[in-house]
Amino acid sequence: MSDTDSLPERKRGSGVKMVYDLLRDEILDLRIAPGSPVDEVQLAERFKMSRTPIREALVRLAGEGLIETLPNRSTMVSNIDFLNLNTLFDALVLMYRVTTRLAAQSHRPEDLPIIRGFHEDYAAAVAARDTLAMIATNVAFHAAIAEAGRNPYFTGLFRRLLDEARRILRLYYQSYEEQFPQRFVDEHAEIIAAIEARDVEAADRLGKAHAEQIVAQVQKLFSRNDRLDIAL
Amino acid sequence: MSDTDSLPERKRGSGVKMVYDLLRDEILDLRIAPGSPVDEVQLAERFKMSRTPIREALVRLAGEGLIETLPNRSTMVSNIDFLNLNTLFDALVLMYRVTTRLAAQSHRPEDLPIIRGFHEDYAAAVAARDTLAMIATNVAFHAAIAEAGRNPYFTGLFRRLLDEARRILRLYYQSYEEQFPQRFVDEHAEIIAAIEARDVEAADRLGKAHAEQIVAQVQKLFSRNDRLDIAL
DNA sequence: TGTATTTTTCTTGTCGACAAATAAAATACA
DNA sequence: TGTATTTTATTTGTCGACAAGAAAAATACA
Known part of the structure; x- marks a missing residue:
C-alpha cells in the first residue's frame, strides 16, 4: 500500500x-x-x-x-460492544435532543449557512448513493448543529457518540442498501427550519424523533441478525 | 519537597x-x-x-x-473558563438528572451499599469540616450513583464534569465556610431513598433540584465576586 | 504420550541524546 | 535612545537502542 x-x-x-x-x-x-x-x-x-x-x-x-x-x-x-448497544442509543437520543434544542435556543445567524452546507452535502451523498460520504456528512451535519448550541461538554460527548455510531452505521449500510435515506434528508430540513425559527420545543421533538427512528431501524436490523445467528 | x-x-x-x-x-x-x-x-x-x-x-x-x-x-x-461557566452548569444539571434517573431505573441490589458508603463518608467529612474530603466524597457519591445507572457514556461525561466542578468548588469553599452542607447530606439521603424505591420521576426531580441548588449557590458567590472585582 | 520446565521470541516500556522551534537576550545600527 | 537584527537559551519533538514482561515454542522428564 x-x-x-x-x-x-x-x-x-x-x-x-x-x-x-x-x-x-x-x-x-x-x-x-x-x-x-x-x-x-x-x-x-x-x-x-x-x-x-x-x-x-x-x-x-x-x-x-x-x-x-x-x-x-x-x-x-476496540470491539463493538453489541450487548450494550442500548446504552449508546440512549445517550445518542438524549444528545440529539439536547443539541438540537440548544441550537434552536442559542444559535447565531452565521451558524445557519454552515449547517445548510452540510445538509446539502448529505443530500448530494444520498443522491450519489455514496455510503461512506453519507455517514460522514450526516455526522458533520449534526456536529454543526451541536456547535451552534455552544456547549462544549455536550458537543464533546455527542461527537464521541456519533463516532461510535459511525462504526455501527457502516455495518448497517454494508448489510442493507435501501433507499430510505431520502426521508432523513427531509427530516434534516425540518430540523433546520425549527432551529431557524428558534422553536425550542419543535427542535427538541424533531431531534428526538429523528434519533429514535434511526435507532429503531438499526435495532430492527440487529435483531434480525441475532435471529439469523441463532438459526445457523 | x-x-x-x-x-x-x-x-x-x-x-x-x-x-x-x-x-x-x-x-x-x-x-x-x-x-x-x-x-x-x-x-x-x-x-x-x-x-x-x-x-x-x-x-x-x-x-x-x-x-x-x-x-x-x-x-x-488549563484555566478555569469563568465566562462559560453556564455551559458547565447546564451540562451538570442534566447529568445529575439523567444519572440519578437511570440509577433508580436499573440499579442492582449490590449498588446500594456502595452508594450508602460514600454517603456516610460525605456525612463524616461534613461533620469534620474537612473541605477537601467533602468535595472528594461528594464526587465519589454521585459517581457511584452514575455507575449504578450503567451507562458508560453518561458516567464518562459526568465524571469529567464533576472533575471540572471540583476546581470550582475548591474556590467556593476557600472563600466561604458556611455550615449549610448538612442540607446536602439530607438531600443525598432523599436521593438514595428514591433510587431504592425505583421511583424514577422522584429521582429525576430530586437530582435536578439538588444540582440546581448547588449551581445557584455557586452562581450567587461568583456574581458577588464579579461586583467586587468591578468595584476595585 | 502427556505434562512440567526451560528457552526463545515478540511486543511493549523506558532511557539518554540530539535536533528543531520558539522566546528571550544581546548586539548593531540609526 | 529606540528599533531591527543576530545570538543565545530553553523547552519541546523525535530518534535509536536496550531492558522487561508475557506468550509461544522447544525441550526434558515421567
Missing part, C-alpha cells in the same frame, strides 16, 4: 496528528476490523517515523476508547 | 499511572494553580524517571482538557 509516498519532509509536530487522524478514520470506517492487533513497529515503518510519535497517537486513541491496550502485551482496535 | 522518597523500585507500567493520578489530583485540588507552567524535565527529575513516561501522562491529561499544550512551546494547567 502506498500511503505516505510523498516527500519525506514532515513538519515538526505534524506526525502525531497525521497518524492519529488517519488511524481514527480507518477505525471508524471499519477499514481496520475491531479486534485487529495494532503493532507499533509496523506503524512506525508504514509512516516512516520513530515509535515515539506513533505511541503518542495511540495514547490519544486509547483515551477515546478507540483502541485498547493490554499492559506489556498487545494493543488492539 | 519529598514526594517520591520511597524505594526506587518501580514496576514497569506503573510510572505513567502514578504521575497521571498525582498531577490530576494536584490540578483538581488547585494545589497547582490554573495557568501554571508544566515543565517536563522538572517533572522527570521530581519523579526520577525519563521524560517519556511523563510525556505520556501529560498527553492523557491534555486529552481530558486538564492541561493545554502550545506547540513547540510551553505546557500549562
Whole structure:
C-alpha cells in the first residue's frame, strides 16, 4: 500500500496528528476490523517515523476508547460492544435532543449557512448513493448543529457518540442498501427550519424523533441478525 | 519537597499511572494553580524517571482538557473558563438528572451499599469540616450513583464534569465556610431513598433540584465576586 | 504420550541524546 | 535612545537502542 509516498519532509509536530487522524478514520470506517492487533513497529515503518510519535497517537486513541491496550502485551482496535448497544442509543437520543434544542435556543445567524452546507452535502451523498460520504456528512451535519448550541461538554460527548455510531452505521449500510435515506434528508430540513425559527420545543421533538427512528431501524436490523445467528 | 522518597523500585507500567493520578489530583485540588507552567524535565527529575513516561501522562491529561499544550512551546494547567461557566452548569444539571434517573431505573441490589458508603463518608467529612474530603466524597457519591445507572457514556461525561466542578468548588469553599452542607447530606439521603424505591420521576426531580441548588449557590458567590472585582 | 520446565521470541516500556522551534537576550545600527 | 537584527537559551519533538514482561515454542522428564 502506498500511503505516505510523498516527500519525506514532515513538519515538526505534524506526525502525531497525521497518524492519529488517519488511524481514527480507518477505525471508524471499519477499514481496520475491531479486534485487529495494532503493532507499533509496523506503524512506525508504514509512516516512516520513530515509535515515539506513533505511541503518542495511540495514547490519544486509547483515551477515546478507540483502541485498547493490554499492559506489556498487545494493543488492539476496540470491539463493538453489541450487548450494550442500548446504552449508546440512549445517550445518542438524549444528545440529539439536547443539541438540537440548544441550537434552536442559542444559535447565531452565521451558524445557519454552515449547517445548510452540510445538509446539502448529505443530500448530494444520498443522491450519489455514496455510503461512506453519507455517514460522514450526516455526522458533520449534526456536529454543526451541536456547535451552534455552544456547549462544549455536550458537543464533546455527542461527537464521541456519533463516532461510535459511525462504526455501527457502516455495518448497517454494508448489510442493507435501501433507499430510505431520502426521508432523513427531509427530516434534516425540518430540523433546520425549527432551529431557524428558534422553536425550542419543535427542535427538541424533531431531534428526538429523528434519533429514535434511526435507532429503531438499526435495532430492527440487529435483531434480525441475532435471529439469523441463532438459526445457523 | 519529598514526594517520591520511597524505594526506587518501580514496576514497569506503573510510572505513567502514578504521575497521571498525582498531577490530576494536584490540578483538581488547585494545589497547582490554573495557568501554571508544566515543565517536563522538572517533572522527570521530581519523579526520577525519563521524560517519556511523563510525556505520556501529560498527553492523557491534555486529552481530558486538564492541561493545554502550545506547540513547540510551553505546557500549562488549563484555566478555569469563568465566562462559560453556564455551559458547565447546564451540562451538570442534566447529568445529575439523567444519572440519578437511570440509577433508580436499573440499579442492582449490590449498588446500594456502595452508594450508602460514600454517603456516610460525605456525612463524616461534613461533620469534620474537612473541605477537601467533602468535595472528594461528594464526587465519589454521585459517581457511584452514575455507575449504578450503567451507562458508560453518561458516567464518562459526568465524571469529567464533576472533575471540572471540583476546581470550582475548591474556590467556593476557600472563600466561604458556611455550615449549610448538612442540607446536602439530607438531600443525598432523599436521593438514595428514591433510587431504592425505583421511583424514577422522584429521582429525576430530586437530582435536578439538588444540582440546581448547588449551581445557584455557586452562581450567587461568583456574581458577588464579579461586583467586587468591578468595584476595585 | 502427556505434562512440567526451560528457552526463545515478540511486543511493549523506558532511557539518554540530539535536533528543531520558539522566546528571550544581546548586539548593531540609526 | 529606540528599533531591527543576530545570538543565545530553553523547552519541546523525535530518534535509536536496550531492558522487561508475557506468550509461544522447544525441550526434558515421567
